[in-house]
Amino acid sequence: APADWPSRAVESGAFPDRETYYDSLHEATTAAVRQQVRERERADDQQLVHAVRSMDDARRTANELAERVTEWGQSRFGDDGSGIEYARRVADRDPEDPTEAELVGLAETVVAMDDRADSLRATIEETTPAVAPNLAAMAGPVLAARLISLSGGLEPLAKSTSGTVQLLGAESALFAHLQGNAPSPKHGVIYTHEYVRGTHPDERGSAARALAGKLTIAARVDHYSGERRPELQAELDDRIERIRSRREE
């Protein structure tokens, strides 16, 4: 038979009664599980950070090298077009001499790099909701992953102010502003969200502020509790609707 730990705990005088013992046990195990979850989350959010940065590097590299393929290809084929689309056409050619084989081979690598960026994006779309369910639902998984990446992880994002979240990704514009060379930026990467981009320019600052506020709460809920809070989305929808309606009055 298993040892009767509740009785022993009370007999030893460590706890006044069995109820207090069970409460303490529950508290301790919950804390341990929460700690484990948080460590697991940290590991997962860091994988997301690597994936987002790799996706951006792969896409940028593919685009840069596609311009090189375009310049070289046009000197040989006098063909129209540019960028990745052009590199894909060059990659499909049968090379006619060793130099052309190098050009076609380079184009093939460019295509592989662009395909890798697509594949990374698909994996980010799949894994972000597990790491940050509320943030992913509200921002979309790729923007959510980008915010986590720009902060360096979910925990630092959860500890950021709403104003910081609003400007994540606008660091160079903010720096130029602080040096007196530019107007204050209204948004960073959250610009890509429909609620910012799709709002009239005059109200876009308000929309960015409202979105950043809710995203910051979503990140905190994801980090500290992990529960889904669909009402956050409803509150954001209302707020944006009110901001947009100002233009129509």
Added chain:
Amino acid sequence: APADWPSRAVESGAFPDRETYYDSLHEATTAAVRQQVRERERADDQQLVHAVRSMDDARRTANELAERVTEWGQSRFGDDGSGIEYARRVADRDPEDPTEAELVGLAETVVAMDDRADSLRATIEETTPAVAPNLAAMAGPVLAARLISLSGGLEPLAKSTSGTVQLLGAESALFAHLQGNAPSPKHGVIYTHEYVRGTHPDERGSAARALAGKLTIAARVDHYSGERRPELQAELDDRIERIRSRREE
């Protein structure tokens, strides 16, 4: 029977005699062939320019992305190493989950990019001697191709001064110097030549000047006549030997 063009030419009064006719004919055909050769050369030297720039882009890109693979890989495998060598090890792994498959896939593309740079280099080594035989023999095919690429072609290189050739590839150092922020650069990419790199620092400026002078002549011979002139190499060898012996007196 073929028409007797020499007689007709003299009879028509276009040429005073058959000898003048043949001289003019020779001159005209030689000029036409030289023109053809030069157009062919221009096409070939431009292919070389594209190949060199592609090689440099592929190598730089592979190195940059290898650093991304290193950061990501170390977060997963806690493994030592860095750069291309590390990316090659990651590319050989069997991925254990979808996120790791992205990492391994990225590493594979990095390896393909580095292999492409190697392959471009081999092709440049094969084709440069046909475009610029004297320059390739004296500078080595890759440095020769790099000088042609930095000038924008064999013709502009042949029309450059020796001082320009000496500093090709040192444009940013030269710019800093002209702005008063740096000492005058002594050499650009010709630094990679054994005759510069292998000479004592005190005499390196003289060695760079001597090498640049002969390379400029080699480029001119390659562009204007295309004949091999091995004595240029012997003259350079003598000159460098004398410069180096100054340190031993």
